[in-house]
Amino acid sequence: MNISGLIITYNEEKNIQDVLKCFDFCDEIIIVDSYSTDNTLKIAQMHPKVKIIQNRFEDFTQQRNLALDNAQNDWVLFLDGDERITPQLRKEIIDELGKADKKDAYYFYRKFFFAGKPIRFSGTQSDKNFRLFRKSKARYVAEKKVHETLHVNGTIGVLKNKLLHFSVSDYKTYKEKMIHYGTLKGKELAAKGKNFNLLTQYIKTGFRFFQAYILRLGILDGKEGYQLCYLQSLSVFETYESLKRERDNK
Structure with missing residues (x-):
């Protein structure tokens, strides 16, 4: 083939x-x-x-x-x-x-x-x-x-x-992975000319957790569901931390 x-x-x-x-x-x-x-x-x-x-x-x-x-x-x-x-x-x-x-x-x-x-x-x-x-x-x-x-x-x-x-092999490894993804996403946003906004960072981070844990029923996945949804929202938070660093360094 x-x-x-x-x-x-x-x-x-x-x-x-x-x-x-x-x-x-x-x-x-x-x-x-x-x-x-x-x-x-x-x-x-x-x-x-x-x-x-x-x-x-x-x-x-x-x-x-x-x-x-x-x-x-x-x-x-x-x-x-x-x-x-x-x-x-x-x-x-x-x-x-x-x-x-x-x-x-x-x-x-x-x-x-x-x-x-x-x-x-x-x-x-x-x-x-x-x-x-x-x-x-x-x-x-x-x-x-x-x-x-x-x-x-x-x-x-x-x-x-x-x-x-x-x-996800373990919590620690997946946390590192999500932070890495967030860092790259922040650089992507900076390259597009996006500006950092603290209110946007917290609103989007909170909504990501609410969306995954409540709207997408993560609560039904037990402890693992909570951890997974938290780390997804952490990645969003780190995206804006990365964007802030990129904009500050310009």
């Missing part, structure tokens, strides 16, 4: 073995690595289909587009290190690509896990991303530094089976 498996990495030694298995039906695997300091690359190099490209990290969009540029095939399957394909989803992907009337890009819905516990609500119930697409018909939008946006110039489909998303 003419399809390239793509992944961007940084210190993914705990995930890389399992995520590479998800690419078993791909005829090449491209890894764009941000100079990992753990055993990520040592493990990856044991896989015969892997090609490794190291590139200094500036933002997620740049890394993803670099992976696209190095893929030999038009069809690509792009996964994150914490995502896993089920046997049912694997079969659906293969079946879909075998159709004469296939789309140019496909959304995958994701099933979210917090420290091994499945999360049903907290805003995750509508979580979906493009993971399978033709690179000739799609490109990540350069202005988006985090929560990358794929612009598709073609037809779009949605796969039925969900991708497993083990995004």
Whole structure:
């Protein structure tokens, strides 16, 4: 099957073995690595289909587009290190690509896990991303530094089976991740000429928690739901802290 498996990495030694298995039906695997300091690359190099490209990290969009540029095939399957394909989803992907009337890009819905516990609500119930697409018909939008946006110039489909998303291994790691995302988002806003406003920071932070915990039923996910919703709102708070730093440094 003419399809390239793509992944961007940084210190993914705990995930890389399992995520590479998800690419078993791909005829090449491209890894764009941000100079990992753990055993990520040592493990990856044991896989015969892997090609490794190291590139200094500036933002997620740049890394993803670099992976696209190095893929030999038009069809690509792009996964994150914490995502896993089920046997049912694997079969659906293969079946879909075998159709004469296939789309140019496909959304995958994701099933979210917090420290091994499945999360049903907290805003995750509508979580979906493009993971399978033709690179000739799609490109990540350069202005988006985090929560990358794929612009598709073609037809779009949605796969039925969900991708497993083990995004939160523990509270501390996810907190660091959310702060990092917030920092990048703040830089993105600064690049767009946005100004810092303290009232906006607190209103948007509070609303994000209310939206996820109450409106999106995070309260039904128990302790994990509260922690998840809190960290989502923390990311919003850090976005404006980052924006403030960027504007102050100009």
